[in-house]
Amino acid sequence: MKIAQFDALDAGEAERELLGVCRAPRWARQVAAGRPYRSVAALQETAAAALTDADLDEAMAGHPRIGDRVAAGASRREQSAVATAEAGVRTALAEGNRAYEERFGHVYLVCASGRSAEDLLTTLHARLGNDPATERAVALRELAAINRLRIERLVAP
Template identity: 30%
Template sequence: MASFSWTEEDVLRCCGSKRFSKELASASPFRDLHHAIQSAREIWFNKIDVAGWFEAFAARQAIGATSPSVSEWCKEEQSAGMVTATGTTLRELEEWNIRYKDKFGFVFLICASGRSTPETLAELKKRYLNRPLVELEIAAKEEMKIIELCLARLLESDARSNNSVINLRVSSSTTVGDRLGIIGAHLVASPQASSSKLPAISGSSSRPRPPITTHILDVARGTPASGMDVHLEMWKGTTQQPSFLNRESTEWVLLGSSTTNADGHSGQLMGIVDHITPGLYRMSFDTGKYAPAGFFPYVSIVFHVREDQTSEHFHVPLLQSPFSFSTYRGS
């Protein structure tokens, strides 16, 4: 199968971040769509800073708006669910878009393919209640979903223009444009399109990243926490799990270590596998080294991966300051 390359101008049709476009174009050539999307995700989440995210957000039109967006493909994606919208619903959506942008400073982003207008409006209202840092992460993930759809359409368009066969890893009975949704971090069919039997993009692992990830935000400074050491361990003791009193047991086995980059993201802490081993995991952060004057010398977060969760993704972020910290399970 032939490989392919994209220019910065090509990628800019899919994402308004100039640095992202330059980085992805530089990562060419790609073996197939799966390779291209894996590269795009790595760049978006590990190399693009918050300013780059905002630049991309600014290039998007608001849901339900009719002004130009990055490209007609992306505009089609964002407006797909608006076809049957009533005037009343559109007016309410417009009002909530204004509220959202006033609160967070950027337009409401959602991969709208396969969603009705009421569903989109309900999600907007729900996310409006989020804290800014939480909503920023969600918006970045939704932007990546939109980028993935646009890249798929870009490749399909290139294949048609060149009258050549490119490995899209899509069955002959369907096209990339038929993919109506993105769930989690994978390209899949939306529930509304389940009857299409669209195949997932294949590869050595269906995951684009390790099953356990983290990033750290310094809420005292309002910036990502770069240069913090992170360790991931798994409980391998003779008991099912350590008790509260022996939580510092040597039966914790180190899986991987990393130091956060300028965007607060850690490197890979474990291998990329389809199914994670169920059990107890511990992620530890060297907050004392990062902020010597702080109250906490280190922070350890212990969490449980259950038997029915082995194919799920566990994002365990840390929001920290010298005298407090919090966490949550991300996606």
Template identity: 35%
Template sequence: MSLEELNDLPERHAKEAFHNCCAAGTWVRGMVDGRPYSNPTAMLNQSHALWPSLTEEDWLQAFEAHPRIGDIDSLRQKYASTRSLASGEQAGARQAPEELLQRLKVQNDAYLEKFGFIFIVCATGKSAEEMLTLLETRLANSRKMELGNAAREQAKIAELRLEKLV
């Protein structure tokens, strides 16, 4: 869709479009309220301006909308609505051997158990091996540190999806 079309969407449809980029309700409302955008850079600037005001609750809401890294069935089924924006984000995992996917699953389970939210990484351009290494490394972090890491990765994902949106 064009930026002009996004600016002209009824509020309900604009919320849906932005929700597909990041599911944090506070961020979605801020992006909808920031319309109309004069250019894509203005839209990205609005997104950047909203990040510091998001709370832990907002981030957790955003994280819940993501499939777990390497969970290909989840990518196919649960997240069909974001397919066009999320295409290619986990290409490295889709091409991974079954053994590596199983290791990702085990480490994802450990991460969720430790932190209470799924492992978030901007997977674009990363191989399954790289994502597994990042996951294993980040498992050693504190919850506070990891929430910050995940929030920064979420911001990268949202920015890439906004760029694809218009």
């Protein structure tokens, strides 16, 4: 869909499309309400500004674990390097995911697009050293990066 088509959707349809980007209803409502955008950059800017810590838990609930074999749609595409990684790396990611979830109480959220499984594993291990408040801020930045890429795919010219 093009940006003009997105701008022309009714509010409910626009929110549904945005929920495919990020499963945070408050965020989707706010971004949909800001239409028309007329450019991908304007939509991305508003989407980034609208994203708050209050959206993080709902958004993370919509994300599969890194390396999860049941990842679908955008997540599968974004994590494609993990699917072809060596078995040892996939096992280490699964173990790291469990450790991360025990420490922080939510999935390891990272913008995986274009990154190797080894890089994602290194990043996961580094982030395990964060305190909860720091990690929440990092996760929010990662979510903004994921949203930016997904918005670009949603309304690609």
